[in-house]
Amino acid sequence: MTREKPKTFHVKSFGCQMNVYDGERMAEMLAAEGMTAAEEGAEADFVVLNTCHIREKAAEKVYSDIGRLRREDGTRPMIAVAGCVAQAEGAEIPRRARDVDIVVGPQAYHRLPGLIEKAQQGEMALDTDMPAQSKFGALPDRTAQKRPTAFLTVQEGCDKFCTYCVVPYTRGAEISRPWQAIMDEAKALIDGGVREITLLGQNVNAWSVEDCKGHSQGLDGLIRALDRLPGLERIRYTTSHPNDMTDGLIAAHGEVEKLMPYLHLPVQAGSDRILKAMNRSHSAASYLTVLDKVRRVRPDIALSGDFIVGFPAETEEDFEATLQIVRDVRYAHAFSFKYSPRPGTPAATMEEQVPAAIMDERLQRLQTLLNQHQLEFNQATVGRTTTLLLERPGRLPGQLVGKSPWLQSVHVQGEGAAIGDMIEVDIVSAGPNSLHGELKKRKAA
Ligand code: 5AD
Ligand code: SF4
Numbered sequence: 001m002t003r004e005k006p007k008t009f010h011v012k013s014f015g016c017q018m019n020v021y022d023g024e025r026m027a028e029m030l031a032a033e034g035m036t037a038a039e040e041g042a043e044a045d046f047v048v049l050n051t052c053h054i055r056e057k058a059a060e061k062v063y064s065d066i067g068r069l070r071r072e073d074g075t076r077p078m079i080a081v082a083g084c085v086a087q088a089e090g091a092e093i094p095r096r097a098r099d100v101d102i103v104v105g106p107q108a109y110h111r112l113p114g115l116i117e118k119a120q121q122g123e124m125a126l127d128t129d130m131p132a133q134s135k136f137g138a139l140p141d142r143t144a145q146k147r148p149t150a151f152l153t154v155q156e157g158c159d160k161f162c163t164y165c166v167v168p169y170t171r172g173a174e175i176s177r178p179w180q181a182i183m184d185e186a187k188a189l190i191d192g193g194v195r196e197i198t199l200l201g202q203n204v205n206a207w208s209v210e211d212c213k214g215h216s217q218g219l220d221g222l223i224r225a226l227d228r229l230p231g232l233e234r235i236r237y238t239t240s241h242p243n244d245m246t247d248g249l250i251a252a253h254g255e256v257e258k259l260m261p262y263l264h265l266p267v268q269a270g271s272d273r274i275l276k277a278m279n280r281s282h283s284a285a286s287y288l289t290v291l292d293k294v295r296r297v298r299p300d301i302a303l304s305g306d307f308i309v310g311f312p313a314e315t316e317e318d319f320e321a322t323l324q325i326v327r328d329v330r331y332a333h334a335f336s337f338k339y340s341p342r343p344g345t346p347a348a349t350m351e352e353q354v355p356a357a358i359m360d361e362r363l364q365r366l367q368t369l370l371n372q373h374q375l376e377f378n379q380a381t382v383g384r385t386t387t388l389l390l391e392r393p394g395r396l397p398g399q400l401v402g403k404s405p406w407l408q409s410v411h412v413q414g415e416g417a418a419i420g421d422m423i424e425v426d427i428v429s430a431g432p433n434s435l436h437g438e439l440k441k442r443k444a445a
Pocket of ligand 1: 054165268
């Protein structure tokens with residue numbers, strides 16, 4: 001049985017920012033193939049579920065989502081499972097969920113048009129190759145963006161092999177995209193209205209290449225080059241590994257005006273015994289030394305981190321060391337998770353897995369402390385005058401929401417300002433998750 005080529009599509013991304021970026025690139029590619037994005041809430045002929053495999057709960061979600069795509073009359077859209085679940089589970093997916101037509105891994109999605117044709121012929125289309133030739137060259141150029149902020153993947157994959165993590169298996173080995181490809185994409189985004197670019201990579205600060213003159217360049221060199229692009233107002237990057245925070249990158253935080261005072265630097269745990277078992281290759285002390293250096297050049301920097309509680313054999317004393325590092329750093333923002341054993345990773349078969357009830361209790365204690373610090377950080381910005389990049393309308397009439405340099409969401413009565421504008425505000429109040437500002441004056445565009 002052959003099926004018609006789908007006319008409308010919907011891409012739904014879960015998980016990290018890299019997936020959001022991949023989802024946008026897939027959408028741009030499907031549009032270039034002549035398909036149109038389905039209206040919000042409307043049913044699409046083709047649905048891409050761009051999945052996350054980092055924790056079990058995220059990975060299992062795809063199966064309930066697939067079930068929900070069945071319509072009342074028994075028909076369904078053409079369904080592709082993309083992303084890290086596709087890479088990790090491959091042919092197992094259509095065995096578990098017969099409605100799936102296409103399985104495509106994160107390094108193969110540039111071949112989606114061919115996979116759709118195969119699915120039209122009624123064949124199961126599976127592509128989880130990690131081709132030597134990167135997908136980026138085969139994707140259409142970036143098109144005008146709806147928002148003033150954009151992600152730009154510069155680095156993918158991971159060679160660090162933390163013992164809990166699936167990323168080295170689902171995203172493959174570390175690769176750095178070439179200098180010129182990144183600069184071209186940045187310029188296209190800026191031409192399309194983007195004013196803030198967040199450079200993405202699983203280990204973004206490990207990005208390194210030779211530039212056109214044959215000089216070796218690290219992320220700080222790239223940031224300095226982007227800083228010179230007219231029209232770009234703000235630069236961010238995520239996610240970094242403590243061991244790849246070079247002195248050059250730290251110095252950039254004190255020197256590059258467009259580089260925002262925000263650093264996401266996961267530590268995962270505060271106990272050196274656990275860090276060793278995690279194969280993190282840094283200690284609590286070496287991590288704190290990096291942060292000291294960053295704070296010396298950029299005292300107001302907002303620090304953010306990731307934490308895992310209940311890694312195998314974590315004792316109360318180990319967990320207390322995590323709380324201690326949190327007290328030492330006082331994060332502006334953080335993500336914290338219960339350890340989730342992932343098939344194929346070394347930690348999954350370690351002895352002394354921590355009981356769920358203990359994990360729950362530790363996560364709650366950690367989150368209480370992190371939330372308290374987040375609120376304190378936000379409150380400390382009250383009374384400051386700062387710049388916002390306006391990103392979206394707020395819930396109240398005339399209200400707009402923008403981001404501060406420290407990545408806080410700030411609500412403001414717009415008074416003639418528009419999304420994409422940089423405005424100056426006084427921060428007047430702060431809660432744990434958002435702040436309120438009063439418009440001072442418009443900054444010239
Ligand atoms: N269990 C729980 N959290 C995990 N992370 C990665 N792997 C796991 C796992 N198996 C967390 C880490 C990482 C973030 C993206 O997800 O904190 O930094
Ligand atoms: Fe996973 Fe560790 Fe690599 Fe981060 S550095 S992606 S946690 S293996």
